[in-house]
Amino acid sequence: MNVSTLLRKATSRQEFYLISVIITFSVIMGFINPAFLSFENFFDVLNNCATLGVMAVGVLLVMISGGMDVSFSAIAAVAMYVTVSVLNVHGGTVFYAFAMAGIIGGLLGLVNATILSYFQISALIITLATSNVFYGLLLQLVPRAHITSIPKFLADFGNWIVLPIISFEDGKTIGLSAIAFAMILVMLIMSIVLRYTSIGRNVYALGGSREAAERAGISIWKTQFFVYCLAGMLAGIASILNVSMIRYVNPFNVYNVLMDVIAAVVLGGAKLSGGSGTIFGTFLGVFTLYMIKNSLILMGIPSTWDSVIVGLIIIVSVAFTASRKKPA
Amino acid sequence: MAENILQVASLSKTYSGVKALVDFDFSIKQGEVHCLVGENGSGKSTFMKIIAGVVRPDRDSRTQILINGKQFRRLTPKDSMNEGIQVIYQDLSLFPNLTVAENIAMNQRIEENRKTVSWKEMRRTALDSMEQISVKLDPEELVENYPIAKQQLVAICRAITSGVQLLIMDEPTASLGKTDVEHFFKVIRKLKERGISALFIGHKLHEVFAIADRITVIRDGKRIKTFDSVSETNEHEITELMTGKKIDSSKRYESKTNGKPLMEIRGLSKSGQYSDVNFTLYPGDIIGIIGLTGAGRTELALSVFGLNKPDTGEILIDNKPVSIESTRDAIKNEIALVPENRLVQGLFTEKTIMDNVLITTIDEFRKYGPFLSKKEMVDSANSWIDKLNIKTPSAKLPVKQLSGGNQQRVVLSKWLATKPRILILDGPTVGIDVGAKAEIHRYIQEMAQDGIGIIMMSDEIHEVLHNANKILVMREGRIIKSADATSLDETDLMQLLQ
Numbered sequence: 001m002n003v004s005t006l007l008r009k010a011t012s013r014q015e016f017y018l019i020s021v022i023i024t025f026s027v028i029m030g031f032i033n034p035a036f037l038s039f040e041n042f043f044d045v046l047n048n049c050a051t052l053g054v055m056a057v058g059v060l061l062v063m064i065s066g067g068m069d070v071s072f073s074a075i076a077a078v079a080m081y082v083t084v085s086v087l088n089v090h091g092g093t094v095f096y097a098f099a100m101a102g103i104i105g106g107l108l109g110l111v112n113a114t115i116l117s118y119f120q121i122s123a124l125i126i127t128l129a130t131s132n133v134f135y136g137l138l139l140q141l142v143p144r145a146h147i148t149s150i151p152k153f154l155a156d157f158g159n160w161i162v163l164p165i166i167s168f169e170d171g172k173t174i175g176l177s178a179i180a181f182a183m184i185l186v187m188l189i190m191s192i193v194l195r196y197t198s199i200g201r202n203v204y205a206l207g208g209s210r211e212a213a214e215r216a217g218i219s220i221w222k223t224q225f226f227v228y229c230l231a232g233m234l235a236g237i238a239s240i241l242n243v244s245m246i247r248y249v250n251p252f253n254v255y256n257v258l259m260d261v262i263a264a265v266v267l268g269g270a271k272l273s274g275g276s277g278t279i280f281g282t283f284l285g286v287f288t289l290y291m292i293k294n295s296l297i298l299m300g301i302p303s304t305w306d307s308v309i310v311g312l313i314i315i316v317s318v319a320f321t322a323s324r325k326k327p328a
Numbered sequence: 329m330a331e332n333i334l335q336v337a338s339l340s341k342t343y344s345g346v347k348a349l350v351d352f353d354f355s356i357k358q359g360e361v362h363c364l365v366g367e368n369g370s371g372k373s374t375f376m377k378i379i380a381g382v383v384r385p386d387r388d389s390r391t392q393i394l395i396n397g398k399q400f401r402r403l404t405p406k407d408s409m410n411e412g413i414q415v416i417y418q419d420l421s422l423f424p425n426l427t428v429a430e431n432i433a434m435n436q437r438i439e440e441n442r443k444t445v446s447w448k449e450m451r452r453t454a455l456d457s458m459e460q461i462s463v464k465l466d467p468e469e470l471v472e473n474y475p476i477a478k479q480q481l482v483a484i485c486r487a488i489t490s491g492v493q494l495l496i497m498d499e500p501t502a503s504l505g506k507t508d509v510e511h512f513f514k515v516i517r518k519l520k521e522r523g524i525s526a527l528f529i530g531h532k533l534h535e536v537f538a539i540a541d542r543i544t545v546i547r548d549g550k551r552i553k554t555f556d557s558v559s560e561t562n563e564h565e566i567t568e569l570m571t572g573k574k575i576d577s578s579k580r581y582e583s584k585t586n587g588k589p590l591m592e593i594r595g596l597s598k599s600g601q602y603s604d605v606n607f608t609l610y611p612g613d614i615i616g617i618i619g620l621t622g623a624g625r626t627e628l629a630l631s632v633f634g635l636n637k638p639d640t641g642e643i644l645i646d647n648k649p650v651s652i653e654s655t656r657d658a659i660k661n662e663i664a665l666v667p668e669n670r671l672v673q674g675l676f677t678e679k680t681i682m683d684n685v686l687i688t689t690i691d692e693f694r695k696y697g698p699f700l701s702k703k704e705m706v707d708s709a710n711s712w713i714d715k716l717n718i719k720t721p722s723a724k725l726p727v728k729q730l731s732g733g734n735q736q737r738v739v740l741s742k743w744l745a746t747k748p749r750i751l752i753l754d755g756p757t758v759g760i761d762v763g764a765k766a767e768i769h770r771y772i773q774e775m776a777q778d779g780i781g782i783i784m785m786s787d788e789i790h791e792v793l794h795n796a797n798k799i800l801v802m803r804e805g806r807i808i809k810s811a812d813a814t815s816l817d818e819t820d821l822m823q824l825l826q
Contacts, residue, residue, distance in 0.1 A: 197444050198437060201430065208423035215421045217438045275425035 014269025014321065018284040025291060033298045039165060040174050045290055047245065050183040051254075053286045054238035055261045056268070057190050058231030060282045063265060064194075065227045066207035066274025067123040071112060071131035072235035073258040077145075077251035078138050079104040080239035084249050087151045094157045101236035108134060109232020113225045135255055147249035158244030179241050186234065191279040199226055207274030263310045264289045267317040289313060331397075333358050333494055333525050334379070334413075338390040341374050341383065341549075348374040349385070350549040356494065359523045361516060363536045366546035367570055367763050368731050372529050375546070376496055379527075380415045381408035396493070409439070412493030418502060420483040424472035428465050429454035432485045439490060457485040460522070461515045477508035484515060488524070495519065496527045501535050505621045513539050531762065533563040545569040571763045580813045581773055583612040583797040589647065590781040591750055593632070596641030601627040602805035605641070607798075609750065609781040614772065616796025616813070617785045620825060624805035625785040626668055629754045632783070633665040634658040645750075664748035666739050668755040668785075674739040677728040681720060682709035684727050684738050689745045712741040716771060733764025740768070744775070751775065754785040769795045789821045801825065 010016045029036040055072055062069040079101040087097055108130075115126050138145055163176035194200040202223045205213045214220060239254055246253070268285025270277030292313070293306060334356045341349040349371045356362045366372045377383035381403035385391060393400040395411045414435075422431050433450035454467045463481045471479055480500060487495055501509050516526055516539060530536050536543060537558050545552040545566060552569050555561045568574060589608045597603040602624035609615055619625045630636035632643065634652040642649050645661050652658050658665070667674050676684055686693065686705055693708070695701040709723040716737040720730060727738055736756065743751065756772065757765040772795060776782050786792050792799050792813075799816055801809040801824045809824050 195445075196447075198442055201426075201437075201445055204426060205423050205434070208425035209421070211419070212421035212423055215417070216434050275423075 013281075015278070015281050015284055017320075018268070018281070018288055022284065022288055022291065025288075025295070029295050029298065033295075036295060036298055041294075043165075043174055043176065043180065045287070045294055046180040046183075047177045048294070049286050049290045050179045051238045051242040051245070052257060052261055052264055052290065053183040053283060054186050054234050054241060055257065056264045056282050056286050057186055057279060058234035058238075059261055059265045060268070060270050060277050060279065061190070061194075061203060061227045062123075062231045063270045063272065064207045064274060064277045065203045065223060066210065067116070067224070067227065068272075069112065069127045069228065069231050070124065070258060070262070071108070071127040071134060072231055073255050073261070074131040074135035074138075075105050075108045075232050076235040076239035076242070076257075077254045078108065078134050079236035080243055080249055080254055081138060081142065081145050081147070081251055083236075083240065084147055084150055084154075084243055087154075088147065088149070091151065092153070094153050097151075097154060097240050098237055101240045102233045103236070105236025105239075106229045106233035109229040109235075110225070112232070113228035116224055116228065117221050135251070138251060145249070145251045150243055150247055150249065154240070154244045155247055158247065179245055182237075182241055186237070187279050187283055194279065199223065203227055204275060207276070209275075259307070259310050259314070260289060263314045263317070266321065267313055269317075269321055271321055272318065285317075331358050332356065332394070333396060334527075335392070335394040336379075337392040338388060339375070339378065339393070340386045340388055340391070341371075341378065342386055347549050349378070352546075352549065352551055354544060354551065356525050356527055358493075358525055359520050360541045361520060361526045361528055361539055362542045362544065363528045363530060363540040364544050364546060365530060365533070365536055365566060365570060367531070368733070368760075370546045370570070371549035372546055373498065374549070376415065376498060376527070376529060378403070379408065379413060379496060381405040409490070412491050413496065414487035414490070414492045414494070415496045416480075416483050416487055416498065416500060418498045418500075420479055422471050422479055422483055422486075425470065427468055427470055428474070428482055429467035431471050431482050432457050432467075432489060435486055436489050453489055454485065457489050460488060461485065461518045463515065476503050477505070477512070480504070480512065481515065484519075488519070492524060494525045494527060496529070498529045499531070500528065501530065501532060509535060533566055536566075537563065547572055567762055571766070573763075573766070579794055581614055581776075581795050581797050583610070583614070584777050587611055590645065592644040592647070594642050594644065596628070596631065596638050596643070598627065598631060598636065598638045600805075601636075602802070605807055607800060607807070607810065609783060611749070611779045611781050612776050613798060614776045614782045614784055614796045615798045615800060616792030617783065617800045617802055618787065618789065618792045618821065618825070619785075619802030620787050623802045625802050626754055628802075629665060629752050629783070629785050632658070632752055633663060635665075659746065662747070662749040663752065664743035664746055664750070665752045666736075666743055666754065666756060668758060674742070675727050675735060677735075678726055680724045680726055681713065681718065681730070681738055682706065682723040685709050685712050685723075685741050685745060688742055708745075712745065716741050717767065731764070733760045733768065736760055736764075736768060737771075740771070748780065750781045750783070752783045752785070755787070756784060757786075757788075757791060765791075789818055789825070793818060793821065 026037060035041060055076065058072055059069055082104055083097055083101040086100065112127055112130055115130070116123055157178055160178040161173045161175045162178050162181045164173045165175040167173045194203065202213070202218045203226070205216070205218055206220060206223050210220065242254055243249055264285040265277070265282055266272065267289060268277065268281035268283070270282065292309060296305060296309065297303065332355045337353050339349055339352040340347070352375060354375070364372050364375065374383060378385050382405060384402055393403065400407060429450045432454040436453060437445060451467050458465060461484065463485065465474065465478060465481065471482055501512060504512060519526065528539060540558055542554060542556055543558060543561065543566065544554040547570060587610065590611050591609040593605055593607050596605040605628060607615060617625050617628070627636055631638045632652065634654045634657050637653060643652060644650065650661055652661060682705060686709060693700045693705050695704070706723060713720060713723060718734050718737045720734065727735055730738065753772065757768055760768065772782060772784070784792065784796060793816065796813050799811055799813050800807050801821065
């Protein structure tokens with residue numbers, strides 16, 4: 001493979017552009033505010049990415065299959081509230097927390113999948129509706145769904161630095177946190193699932209052509225259950241990462257990450273029409289999105305501009321993905 | 329004599345009272361290419377689907393299905409595949425977003441019901457399969473990056489991965505150019521050498537004659553005749569058997585009206601597409617411009633319709649030079665174009681017949697401010713359905729549910745609704761079967777006799793020969809011959825096109 005074909009392949013991938021954006025951005029921000037290029041800030045960004053990142057993996061999966069899920073943030077809110085309430089009363093371990101939130105998320109995803117498989121209507125509309133039902137029910141049953149104290153083991157998990165890089169004398173350590181590690185683990189596992197398992201390849205096949213998939217003998221039903229349940233499960237897991245980091249339960253915050261996650265996934269190169277997208281691209285999408293938001297803070301721009309920026313990112317990246325030239 | 333790989337007798341299929349297949353007999357030997365020809369709706373796809381196991385035939389004690397000597401009461405898709413039968417549908421059923429290798433290895437992976445995938449193995453399967461038919465494609469490339477002809481080869485490679493014995497192909501050449509068809513035939517012959525049989529369902533007769541060992545004609549669900557060798561018959565006879573109508577080959581279209589020139593094209597050129605095109609169109613004329621794909625005829629058509637600006641030359645209408653730089657200009661000059669690819673460029677297939685027919689003239693139905701008069705719209709749509717003899721139960725039927733011939737009529741009426749004086753038809757009967765073709769041709773002639781000037785682009789010799797009064801032969805962007813249709817015959821045109 002010579003240089004020109006390598007370049008041609010590279011420029012045909014969204015990842016290439018995202019890395020370029022990240023590098024350019026880092027250099028510029030480094031000049032404006034040297035704090036941006038510190039190790040501390042890097043791991044901070046990674047840590048803060050985790051909730052978004054894990055949810056984004058689920059959404060990516062759904063999008064590759066040619067579907068859409070906008071209920072994941074509501075699912076996360078419900079899973080988070082229920083899990084923390086139960087564990088606050090009965091106690092438990094970090095493992096229980098993840099398992100429980102994952103199962104609740106998976107079950108709510110199952111609701112989406114079931115409705116979808118019975119009625120072949122737009123996944124966007126269905127999940128928009130179920131999102132309202134899930135979140136609405138939560139607020140209905142527990143009007144003040146805030147919990148200010150969380151189990152100690154979750155707070156400890158949030159503080160845990162798995163891979164320390166620098167230790168300060170005052171006891172503060174900088175390094176890879178358990179939260180960031182969890183995100184990376186989820187991404188690695190899902191990369192393998194998507195690339196090396198039949199069910200993973202079937203997700204791509206379904207997104208590429210539903211009819212061809214049917215004729216090839218791929219079970220549409222099974223594949224759809226897989227993606228929607230997994231998206232719910234990952235939303236549940238993400239909610240525990242979020243609560244360990246923030247240390248209190250505020251469903252509203254989690255519910256509101258919806259657009260950020262979708263922005264990150266489309267920024268990462270996934271097509272809304274299905275059939276394409278990679279975990280690495282999504283990771284870069286999440287990272288870029290968070291970096292942009294983070295630098296707005298460093299530049300002192302009010303956070304009220306956030307939603308404007310996120311909206312613009314969605315428009316630009318969808319347009320960019322659509323117009324990107326295919327390699328000849 | 330080779331063994332029969334497939335033999336059916338007295339096969340019938342009735343869809344809610346309509347007989348799609350009646351006492352059908354058919355057989356295919358090992359290593360044979362058997363072509364099944366018939367018009368749309370003649371039952372050939374029903375037959376194909378029965379053999380693929382997708383459609384169940386009627387219960388009948390006389391029915392026999394023998395595959396590899398095994399008797400089957402009824403086939404399931406799995407039985408069919410297990411017996412080495414693979415179907416390539418017209419749309420190829422590939423995954424455009426996946427690589428060539430993954431597409432080719434797909435059937436194998438699903439059949440073996442694996443839990444994990446090995447990319448190395450998929451690549452090997454793909455290379456193996458490509459080697460068998462001497463095809464070279466990059467296994468790592470995405471299928472969508474290949475043109476349709478190459479995609480078809482991918483579909484064939486996929487079909488032969490799992491010990492195929494009989495390959496069924498539904499109109500495989502429908503979207504291929506001339507050189508691609510030749511290459512495709514080479515591949516089929518390669519398969520033949522390896523003892524693989526092919527059932528080829530088609531309607532382009534010259535292609536059928538180029539590849540078939542045997543030909544079976546089907547009409548109204550019945551087997552009309554099987555020819556054991558192509559030398560026993562000719563295109564003319566097959567056409568008559570397919571349609572059940574006699575066709576007069578010496579017939580030419582005669583322009584009845586005349587008068588002042590309607591449109592004159594003078595020295596029209598566009599670099600890389602066509603050069604120095606001259607002709608004059610009179611009312612009542614049908615000018616047939618014949619040229620193979622790539623000869624520049626489509627580009628020329630687009631230029632006259634304002635979609636492809638020429639470099640030099642002029643267009644005169646009623647002896648006055650006009651500038652046609654957009655479709656708006658073209659419509660103002662009462663020009664209409666029926667494009668080559670009607671599904672992509674000419675129709676909203678999800679929408680109803682009425683919506684499609686009236687879209688060009690929708691403003692005429694504004695009665696109450698911005699509101700449309702529903703009644704007038706329905707009446708108008710129905711009058712077009714009557715006039716062009718569109719076969720449909722209702723004007724509210726989505727266009728995608730119509731047959732190709734009827735879809736083409738919808739496109740025609742859509743443009744005729746604008747009452748054009750000049751009508752450009754690019755490949756007016758591409759993908760339409762013989763019977764419907766004749767009817768569309770008759771309608772085109774009637775329109776010309778009403779005083780419309782028609783320019784008909786085509787790559788079919790018969791189409792221009794029998795339906796145009798003037799013929800221009802186009803080759804590599806130049807008009808190499810311009811003559812009255814009466815002074816030409818089939819052999820002349822064939823030689824000019826070579």
